[in-house]
Amino acid sequence: MRNSFNNVLIESARKDDSIVLLVGDIGFGVFDSFRKEFPNRFFNVGVAESNMIGLAAGLSMSGFKPVVYTIIPFLVMRAFEQIRVDLCIQNLPVILVGVGGGLVYDTLGPTHHAIEDLSIMRSLPNMHVLTPCDPQEVMLSLKDSFSHQGPTYIRLGRGGEENLLTKDSIKNRKPSKLNLIRNGEDVLFISCGSILKEAILATDILSTDFKCGLINIHSLKPLDIDSILGQIGSYKFVVTVEEHSVIGGLGSAIAEIIAQSSFNVQQLMIGVPDTISTQIGKRDYLLKQHGMDASSIAKRVKSLLLIEKS
């Protein structure tokens, strides 16, 4: 994801000389090519994230298009009030790129996990919140962001992610619109971000017994509410899968929609429970611990559907 982001950033910067990149002493080697091509438009402003957001606001107010990059907790949580006041209240087109969404900084521990960011960011008026699932969507998300006249938050993984969406799917993708991956009848999966892979695998596991629908949400805000409702309407069960706390993220956003609809739908929320993830281990291990890997998801969904059948 990081490399895709870098490639599109370079491509965009070639076309628009007002684009500048601010980093908070993060991203070793990631931006070497950007830095080489645009040495006067790459700024490491130090481990001072609150100041970094204020600087980005000032640059934006003076005609630049700042892209701000650092690890999510330091960006979203440390500098939250600057994001709220300087960017959202002033409604400035600054692009915030957070790296390390979910549990991808696994063994670095809970200080570096990012499981509350979507909840925080989607509560902010004027903010767009994008959750690309693979490198292809990262490229499109960054392009979308440059056309938004207010602030945008893009949540990246760590790097090395594989492409999950088909070429057709990418070709037909529209900004802020949901992406239908699979039609079904028994249960509708809704996912966002790179954990979409686990959702795809879970539907594969379940496919012998159930017809599972699957949609991918790359824009958590604005949310494609009408299309989501159009999909949910034909199901009795919805499963949301996100690499985030079960409080305030994708699952909550979908629950808010369902609660305000006339549909009689039951929702299972797969995500990090309301707990600090203190276990030590790689991402796959942590996902399993929280029941978020494909086989655990399939098992949880199967029990739910079997209870209904009985």
Added chain:
Amino acid sequence: MKLPELNNLEDISKEIRLRVLDIVYRTPGGHIGGCYSVTDILVTLYYGVLNHNPKNPKWTDRDYLILSKGHCCLALYSILERCGYFDKTFLEQYSCDGGILGGHPKKDDAPGIEATTGSLGHGLSIGAGIAWAHKLKNKSNRVFVVLSDGEMNEGSSWEAMMFASQKKLDNLTIVIDNNKLESLDLTDNILSNEPLDERLEAFGWSVKRVNGNKHSEILGAILPELHQPGKPIAIVADTIKGKGVSFMEGNTKWHYRKLKPNEYEIALEELTSARNA
């Protein structure tokens, strides 16, 4: 463009204090103590230093002023009104239902308001960003940020201080309204900033310390040629909170308080006498 009243700064300050009193008394209230400590600083900047044009607020060659101590916006509003950025209807509805101007400045709510402030510790980073942007564009606009001494308790202020000296932003000037009182107590009893001038120098700034209620001293310290090239400029302006009204001066009670009728009458008489003297 510089406005012509350079010799009347003291008279303008007296008028501004009366206008602030008038608005604070008739409306839900405001931070009158800090407004009165910062009045002389803002009057000096708007009428003696800033290159600005009230008839063309977004003029690209203008100097910028960000009131980072946004709670003292009534002083700013009164000066913008007097400069001609907007007419009296704006301020007459201050903090009223459906009004335009509220208790903290919001960018573009009225012409001349450059940034949204009120949460302390934000304005200097934004100002540094604007100053930096103009350096990158090789433009000579100056950026002024007015801070409170209490605001220097905020860590983000010092992050911005480091950045400005690192980038040699000598187009950036801060004026610290050092009235020595925060909301509840003396700054020295809470989180002392002193020796403030020495601390600022240690952060790489060119610093002068003046009486911030004397226009001539502020003017005499703020000219860029008086400072070291390549360094951002800091003016520590020692002021008196509540300056101009005897019972408010140096009194924590008047950080934010609505005036009773008898208090209003005394304040009005003192400020009117000063203006007519």
